[in-house]
Amino acid sequence: NAGVTQTPKFQVLKTGQSMTLQCAQDMNHNSMYWYRQDPGMGLRLIYYSASEGTTDKGEVPNGYNVSRLNKREFSLRLESAAPSQTSVYFCASRTDRLGAQHFGDGTRLSIL
Amino acid sequence: GQQVMQIPQYQHVQEGEDFTTYCNSSTTLSNIQWYKQRPGGHPVFLIQLVKSGEVKKQKRLTFQFGEAKKNSSLHITATQTTDVGTYFCAGANNNDMRFGAGTRLTVKP
Numbered sequence: 441n442a443g444v445t446q447t448p449k450f451q452v453l454k455t456g457q458s459m460t461l462q463c464a465q466d467m468n469h470n471s472m473y474w475y476r477q478d479p480g481m482g483l484r485l486i487y488y489s490a491s492e493g494t495t496d497k498g499e500v501p502n503g504y505n506v507s508r509l510n511k512r513e514f515s516l517r518l519e520s521a522a523p524s525q526t527s528v529y530f531c532a533s534r535t536d537r538l539g540a541q542h543f544g545d546g547t548r549l550s551i552l
Numbered sequence: 553g554q555q556v557m558q559i560p561q562y563q564h565v566q567e568g569e570d571f572t573t574y575c576n577s578s579t580t581l582s583n584i585q586w587y588k589q590r591p592g593g594h595p596v597f598l599i600q601l602v603k604s605g606e607v608k609k610q611k612r613l614t615f616q617f618g619e620a621k622k623n624s625s626l627h628i629t630a631t632q633t634t635d636v637g638t639y640f641c642a643g644a645n646n647n648d649m650r651f652g653a654g655t656r657l658t659v660k661p
Contacts, residue, residue, distance in 0.1 A: 475651075480561065482640060482653040483595065499650070530594060538583060538644070540597035 442466050446531050446544035453521045453551045461516040461547050463531030471534050472514035473498075473541065474506060476527040483530065489514055490537065521551045554579045556643045558652030566660050571628040573655035575641035583644050584617055584624045589654070590637040598626075633659050 447462045465472065470491045475483040485498030489508040503525060505517045514533075518525060528548050532541040555578040565571050575584065583602045587595040599608055601617035601624060608615045614627045624643075628635055638654040 480653060482558075483642075483651040485649070532595075537649075538600075540585065540600060541587075541595075541642075542597070543594040545594050 444531055444533055444542050444544035446529075446547050448547060449545065450548045451550070453518075453549065455522060455551060457521050457551075459518045459521060459549070461518075461529055461531075461549075462513070463515065463544060464513045465531075465533040465542070466512065467533060467535075467542065468511070469533035469535050469542070470511070471537060472508065473532040473534075474504075474514070474516045475530045475532065476500065476525075477530060477546075478527050486516065486529075523551050525549065526551045554643070554645050554648055554650050556641060556650045556652045558641055558655055560655055561653065562656050562658075564658045564660065565631050567633060568630050571631050571635070571657055573626050573639050573641075573657075575624045575626075575643065575652050577622045577643045577645075577650075579622070579645050581621050581643040581645055584621075585642045585644070585649075586615060586624075586626055587640045587642065587651075588637050589640065593637075595640060628657075631657070631659050633661055635659055 473488045474486040487506040492511045531544045586598040589595045606617040612629045640654045641652045
């Protein structure tokens, strides 16, 4: 029972490099989310996908793109990484917009 | 836009003391959720409150949702070292859910 799986767990990039963070869930959830967590700022929503085939911007979408590849997978792409994107990224999923969110273990991303 | 404020930012208690964190929203919420994140871990769902004035208990944890559905609190009675971590509230309004900045709890044995 894996739940929400994120890869990679750690990554160091140079400014300007691109990167895709992967997320997969095995709970047959409709909704999936990408958050970033910075010290003292809680979790901020980057993008979400309410259902397969749809994606919407969250609170802080600039500099990111997403793809809902299928019901299980939701990826986050940084096209040209910037130091301000250094953060811990969490993927989450839930059955519908009212249910509990299940989080992955996170990706710790550093951009130099 | 919707804002969710959470206080205090930090709380340090002696084991056995009580702890409370408060969450306030700028808008009326449809529901509020609480999560706990252990150091180095990921947020884990604790509970969801939906009804005005709702009170729910989980062992030593008591959760309340305000009558106006704009504020909520989490109270821990007689803290233990296993309670350490950051507690987040997340307020939902239609399709928009916003997390508070969290309250980081440390417990001295």
